[in-house]
Amino acid sequence: MIKYGELSTKKGNINFFINTLYRNIQNKLKKFNTKIYKDISRMYIEFDDKDLDNILKKINTIFGIHEYVVAYKINTDIELIKKTILQILNNEDFDTFKVETKRSDKTFPIPSLEFSKQIGGLILKNIDHSKVDVHNPHLLINIEIRHEYTYIYLNHYKGLGGYPNGTLGHGMLMLSGGIDSPVSGYLALKRGMILDAVYFEAIPHTSIEARNKVIALTKKLVNYTNKIELHIIPFTDIQESIYKNIDPAYCITIMRRMMYRIMEKLAKMKKAQVIVNGESIGQVASQTLTSMNVINNVTNFPVIRPVACLDKLEIIDIAKKIDTYDISILPYEDCCTIFVPKHPIINPNLNDAVKFEESFDYNSLIDEAIKNRIVMDIKEEDEDNKFKDLL
Numbered sequence: 001m002i003k004y005g006e007l008s009t010k011k012g013n014i015n016f017f018i019n020t021l022y023r024n025i026q027n028k029l030k031k032f033n034t035k036i037y038k039d040i041s042r043m044y045i046e047f048d049d050k051d052l053d054n055i056l057k058k059i060n061t062i063f064g065i066h067e068y069v070v071a072y073k074i075n076t077d078i079e080l081i082k083k084t085i086l087q088i089l090n091n092e093d094f095d096t097f098k099v100e101t102k103r104s105d106k107t108f109p110i111p112s113l114e115f116s117k118q119i120g121g122l123i124l125k126n127i128d129h130s131k132v133d134v135h136n137p138h139l140l141i142n143i144e145i146r147h148e149y150t151y152i153y154l155n156h157y158k159g160l161g162g163y164p165n166g167t168l169g170h171g172m173l174m175l176s177g178g179i180d181s182p183v184s185g186y187l188a189l190k191r192g193m194i195l196d197a198v199y200f201e202a203i204p205h206t207s208i209e210a211r212n213k214v215i216a217l218t219k220k221l222v223n224y225t226n227k228i229e230l231h232i233i234p235f236t237d238i239q240e241s242i243y244k245n246i247d248p249a250y251c252i253t254i255m256r257r258m259m260y261r262i263m264e265k266l267a268k269m270k271k272a273q274v275i276v277n278g279e280s281i282g283q284v285a286s287q288t289l290t291s292m293n294v295i296n297n298v299t300n301f302p303v304i305r306p307v308a309c310l311d312k313l314e315i316i317d318i319a320k321k322i323d324t325y326d327i328s329i330l331p332y333e334d335c336c337t338i339f340v341p342k343h344p345i346i347n348p349n350l351n352d353a354v355k356f357e358e359s360f361d362y363n364s365l366i367d368e369a370i371k372n373r374i375v376m377d378i379k380e381e382d383e384d385n386k387f388k389d390l391l
């Protein structure tokens with residue numbers, strides 16, 4: 001039984017949010033035998049007991065679920081309720097407990113409080129060392145009595161939170177093989193976006209393993225959405241031109257300006273509304289506020305930087321939680337690290353950057369790079385087989 005939480009604040013278009021969540025859940029659980037019902041405050045998923053663990057694993061990857069419980073659904077029958085509660089509690093390790101009954105079916109003959117007391121008495125009698133604690137119970141036993149069915153559940157579990165995937169637009173994620181950008185992608189997905197990802201590679205200066213690492217990261221991210229289109233941009237000619245023509249101190253600044261130009265074009269092609277990346281203020285020379293200013297100056301397109309204000313350790317915590325960390329720390333170099341100059345400028349000047357760029361015809365190189373990109377559709381179904389051998 002799923003509770004929506006933050007979604008219920010979306011008054012005007014609550015139905016759109018709920019319907020999208022419903023479709024996302026259906027999609028994630030399509031391998032299982034389920035029945036899914038929804039109303040304005042809850043969603044119910046019925047499934048076979050044997051699938052419980054696997055279904056919970058999936059539920060824990062779906063944004064828009066704030067809280068859920070695992071409820072036992074039985075016919076509304078007093079003897080059956082009693083028997084089921086004792087059965088459930090036989091598998092639980094607890095000392096203090098409290099019973100809470102909600103009776104939405106007023107034809108049920110026993111008032112809620114009275115029924116809670118009766119069930120409490122039954123538990124005290126049948127389960128050794130159990131004690132009632134109404135203020136701070138170890139175990140809260142919830143009984144929701146409806147006309148036909150009764151739901152019994154114990155603990156509440158926290159869901160992933162956020163908004164349902166697909167309710168809040170479309171972002172283009174700059175995905176490198178590092179720690180920060182997959183975390184940024186995850187946080188953007190959490191806000192309800194769908195994503196395409198873009199990876200700049202400079203073969204032969206970067207390896208095919210570096211590319212595979214990005215594919216593996218995309219695979220991890222796709223667990224939290226439906227599909228990610230990964231665009232692999234051949235960036236070698238642009239990078240070589242930069243390093244041939246431009247003062248080494250400005251190479252990273254100019255390289256990143258080129259990336260932003262390509263991102264804007266791709267975002268417009270894909271009708272995305274924002275660029276998303278893993279820049280974090282102060283982390284490296286290209287991420288001082290002055291650098292970000294000079295780099296961002298090539299586009300008016302909105303750029304969202306979900307980890308801009310997080311410490312590296314905070315970013316790493318999320319990377320571990322979403323299982324991207326171990327992939328990100330694999331050693332293959334990416335196009336940002338291979339040509340790093342000894343002294344990249346930390347306070348670049350916009351006019352200087354523009355002047356340096358006049359030394360080569362970057363527009364045709366950009367168009368060429370976009371034309372020659374490789375596009376891969378990465379879907380969750382591929383999980384078990386297609387990319388197994390990549391790492």
Ligand code: ATP
Nearest residue numbers: 174175176178179180181198199200277278279336
């Ligand atoms: P990350 O850990 O994600 O690699 P970083 O700390 O290494 O980030 P930079 O290399 O300066 O930082 O890059 C900042 C951001 O620019 C990255 O988080 C990513 O969003 C984007 N970026 C950098 N290199 C690439 C690349 N080769 N392809 C796509 N995006 C990139």
Ligand code: MG
Nearest residue numbers: 176177178336
């Ligand atoms: Mg990087």
